[in-house]
Amino acid sequence: MMLLEKKKKRISNEKWKELVEEYKKSNVSKYEFCKQKNVPRSTFYKWHRILVENKRNTVKNKFIPIRVKECEEERSEEIKSEMIIESKKGIRIGFNKG
Incomplete structure (x- = not known):
């Protein structure tokens, strides 16, 4: 008696x-x-995981564009330079070098 093997079909x-899109629309x-x-x-x-979950993680890890402006206000002599980073939502981060 000869056993027949199932041929594995490679799915593109x-x-x-x-299939993943179809699954997302199903209720199972x-x-x-x-x-x-x-x-x-x-x-x-x-x-x-590759098509759905990793896509979610990729969005979380993207860089947010920021605008850097130079500050030309006079400060005390202790501060040599200053940099302020401000996000589109108004969050400001300042750095002093002195």
């Missing part, structure tokens, strides 16, 4: 993106979704 990156757990679509859970979890 584009297809994983489609990841486990149920994988079962319904007959896809390996571990691989689906990996792609979900």
Whole structure:
């Protein structure tokens, strides 16, 4: 008697993106979704992490543009230079070099 092996089909990156998007629109757990679509859970979890969770973390780690202006006010002789950084939301950080 000869045993037949299942051939593993390689799922393209584009297809994983489609599956993850489809999952996000569904009302089922990841486990149920994988079962319904007959896809390996571990691989689906990996792609979900890559496409969804890492995307969230990337947004958190982006730099916020800041504008640096020179301050030309007269100060006491103790202060040699000053730099103030101000965010768009009005947060100011000042540095004195003296």
